[in-house]
Amino acid sequence: MSREDLSTAAADFPDPFRLLIRESAESTNDEVRILAQAGAPEGLVLLAEQQTAGRGRRGAAWFSPTGESLAFSILLRPQEPKSLWPRLALATGLAVAEAIGTCGLEAGIKWPNDVWIGQRKAAGILVEAGADFAVIGIGLNVNTNEFPPEVAGIATSLRMEGSRVFSRADVLAAILRKFANRRRQIDADFGTLIFAVRQRCVLSGNRVSLTTACGPRTGIVEGISDGGELLLRTDAGLERLIQADEVRLLPT
Secondary structure, three states: OOHHHHHHHHHHOOOOOEEEEEEEEOOHHHHHHHHHHOOOOOOEEEEEEEEOOOEOHHHOEOOOOOOOEEEEEEEEOOOOOHHHHHHHHHHHHHHHHHHHHOOOOOOEEEOOOEEEEOOEEEEEEEEEEOOOOEEEEEEEEOOOOOOOOOOOOOEOOHHHHHOOOOOHHHHHHHHHHHHHHHHHHOOOOHHHHHHHHHHHEOOOOOEEEEEEOOEEEEEEEEEEOOOOOEEEEEOOEEEEEOOOEEEEEOOO
8 A cells, every 4th residue: 555545544543643654664663762762742653664674572573565564663651650661562462453353353462562363473562661751663464465484384464364455544543543542551450451461362271482581481371460470380380470582382
């Protein structure tokens, strides 16, 4: 779709969100960080038609073909305590999953920062904090029909799952509408947010392997705690994980 097509999404954005489109950017998160440090107000949504150096957690590359996907970042200046900002990843994942639901597809949340359709990744989320702002990067495969060999077995798109072409403008507007509600729930209303996340958690009841700051872990996921931590039952007992990398489902 063209730049003009995507610009129509902004008409359906709730306040204070507003859209800035770049034909090309190395990383939308990096671009928004620069704008935030220059004083840009909350609500800026920077979208790149082509993202040449998009990344996920721990710097992993993010495949983002021009005109087929959505690659954008949101600037927030949260009033909540900074200790609660990591919860924005769950709020964002839930918002993306709910937006995908409006497209007629069922999406799940792979704690802490991925959105799955079936057993494959459709979206990734990267939350980065500055001194007084947070940048939320979202990459969603919308109309991609083919992936590089290294990710072909684990990635999917709305088009591949829905067997039709989707309006990226409509999907973008749906995400922002859902996000506007969920981002307010990281403090006093976190119980409501977590309840909804638990309903979509694709890891619960499954055996997984993952990497923590203290080393690798293997166990059964018992769910997500009231504070948003992953509850992992290992041979050593029940662990509550705040963050983890390379979370992989294992055969049961």
